[in-house]
Amino acid sequence: MTSALRAEERALTTLHTIALAVSQLADSAPCERLLQDSGLRRADLDTPDKLISHAQELRVFANALQHTRDPALGLTLGLRMHVSAYGILGYTMLASRSLREALQLALVHPALLGTYFKLSLEEDGDEARLVAVGYRYAPELTVLNTELCLTSLLTVVQDLLGQALRPRRLLLAYRPPLHALAYGDKLGCPTEFGASRNALCFDAALLNRELPLADPVTCHHGLQQCLKLDAQLNNGHDVLGQIRQHLASNLREAGSLERVAGQLHRSARTLRRHLQRMNTSYQRLLDEVRYDKARQLLMQTDLPIYLIAEQLRYSETASFRHAFQRWSGQTPSLYRR
Template sequence: MATSLLPEERALTTLHTIALAVTNLDHGGTDRERLLEGSGVACADLDTPDKLISHAQELRVFANALAATRDPALGLSLGLRMHVSAYGILGYTMLASRTLRDALVLALGHSALLGTYFKLSLEVEGPEARLVAAGYRYAPELTVFNSELCLTSLLTVLQDLLGSLIRPTRVCLSYRPPLHAASYEQMLGCPVEFGASSNALCFDAALLERGLPLADPVTCHYGLQQCLKLDAQLNSRHDVLDQIRQHLAGNLRESCDLDSVARQLHRSERTLRRHLQRLNTSFQRLLDEVRYDKARQLLVQTDLPIYLIAEQLGYSETASFRHAFQRWSGQSPSLYRR
């Protein structure tokens, strides 16, 4: 019951990323069965490119990989092996795009096909372009791993698209230096800034207008049609659920009720309630999902006392938050924080 509240249980992705990770680690001597343990993914599934899995299943494989290898820099090394072909039809369509900018705009417009846990955006300021990765709200204990995997895989994709080993101008990371911080500059070949306002891969903006060596308009057009179909499959549930979650996430400390959310979304409360019923959910369930997401982040990533976390989540009494968190996770907030 509790796991269905997690964002990683609600989102679907393809098998490409874990198939690549398992193959690479298997070649290094790590047993495939151990990597897939508890994920619900079988070895035979890795050869089925059309199969979809939840982000929770993917995260379990990542956690298994970290435990099995005991390599703190695993996210960096796996990301550097995540070639553009690992993204299936999206990757091949990017390769066939006219310019690097076109390829990146295509990818950012179909972020579900990238399987990323971040909201990606492209920013240009003067001579520098930045691929920014923000909004991570999944397993807090895998924040560093997923940030490393995201940014280094983006670097690999840039190099694959351009057909040359470009170097970033810098990499920005929003967390404090981990114990393996010295590995970053060595593996990325550029300055690394920890404690930044956001995660970002920065590179020469002039590269955006460079033509891609494998550009082909016919292939690109065909690939785009396939991307649209797969994107629709991954995002089959109506986006109104995300709209409600986004509103709640920004207003947890205030009185959250369906009527105020309906007004914000320019819908009637009755219409919104009917819509939620058709999707087999409820307003209270969405509110619990958002509160649980936020609670996990605050418990793991901050030292805030429990009563302040309860206040930020909109609880007037700390005991009510403790009871709710026990119901969601099966353990107390204090035990989860350990």
């Protein structure tokens, strides 16, 4: 399936990680190479409120690995991902009363954090753990994204405390990569590979440490902005869900965006604005729904291809075959086998 229809295409994030990668790798990989096939342009990096899909970000990561040939790239980038890169979330964390409150703030706003993992904070005696599980994206980028996640969390904790921090240990749920020695060199702590989950472990006493830049007024106002941004992002996802659900239930009658907007009792302008903010389009949503329905009909029924094309509102069977091959990389008949 093409990137336009994978699950990671439907999850959105900000540009901060890509902007960092392009900036840090400028000497070894030109911007055009890093952004190749991602659908992004150099000018997009100067648009701080632009949202991109995880698929676009993953494409940039893959390009970066290919062009730098640096197996420890995730470690390198994560150690440079400072708390200020997270915008209003980062500044609100800096103004939080304690490290515990700052981390809890980030964990309840994963959309603003832009992580590929489900994060949690655990305490076991005198050890605290930032646990990262649930990665389900590009498997070839598992190591890079795990390194990036845990080392960026370490960088954030150090920024919040205003001091260098040597973790107690790093737990990783994969076997030692070829660059395994780089973990000790860059992090200065023991690394345990083949663990049951990924975790950054440090002294639990640090959680109650008052942050040097704590400011209750700034923190309060920042929290309100975080809630507002989170609501806007979730509202955008809700709108996309409503459109998808409507198309799935009325695929035979699916028409223009204007028609769908009327059926949803919204203005076409409002829907178009939501779609642009979520970095997608009406045609892309329609393709997603058609592709999901096509796979269902091909695998669960014996309907001829031409009847499936009709159900998906294609005027010609050839048009459906072409579209399905673009989505999946194979013809409908081959997919059915």
